[in-house]
Amino acid sequence: MNEFIAFLLLNSLWIWGVRCLFSKGMALDTVGDWLEDSYSKWITKPLFGCAPCMSSIHGTIGYFIFVNQGIELWPLYCFCLCGLNFIIVKLTSKERIIIGEE
Numbered sequence: 326m327n328e329f330i331a332f333l334l335l336n337s338l339w340i341w342g343v344r345c346l347f348s349k350g351m352a353l354d355t356v357g358d359w360l361e362d363s364y365s366k367w368i369t370k371p372l373f374g375c376a377p378c379m380s381s382i383h384g385t386i387g388y389f390i391f392v393n394q395g396i397e398l399w400p401l402y403c404f405c406l407c408g409l410n411f412i413i414v415k416l417t418s419k420e421r422i423i424i425g426e427e
Contacts, residue, residue, distance in 0.1 A: 327341060328356055328392075329394075329398075329402070332387065332389075332391050332392050332402075333405055333406055334409075335387070335391070336383065336384060336387035336388075336391075336406055337406060337409050337410055337413065338374075339383060340376050340379045340380065340383050340384075340406075340410060341376060341410075341413070342381065343373055343379065344373060344374075344376050344379065346373075347373040347374070355412075357373055357374075360372070360373075361374070366414075370378075371423075376410040376411075376414055377407045377408075377410045377411040377414060377415065378407075379410070380403055380406040380407035380409070380410055381403055381407070382405070384402060385403060386402040386407040387406075388402045388403070390421070399400065
């Protein structure tokens with residue numbers, strides 16, 4: 326269980342690092358702008374645009390590279406990672422986030 330939590334934290338740091346790189350004024354800012362102009366939010370949000378949304382793609386990659394405890398724990402891992410990132414967003418953001426809001 327301790328390893329599971331440690332990998333969740335590591336994967337969350339990875340997600341926030343990627344999110345940071347695509348933020349305004351950072352290294353991949355122009356790439357992010359181009360991707361957002363070229364593709365829909367259904368693609369860009371899980372790749373770099375929304376930390377809880379990124380848990381689906383980045384969590385899957387992280388799970389199968391680092392945890393790989395069998396396919397049955399994979400959904401639990403991604404849901405826990407999404408929850409962790411959502412809590413971080415709520416604690417660090419002044420914006421109100423409402424489920425289902427664009």
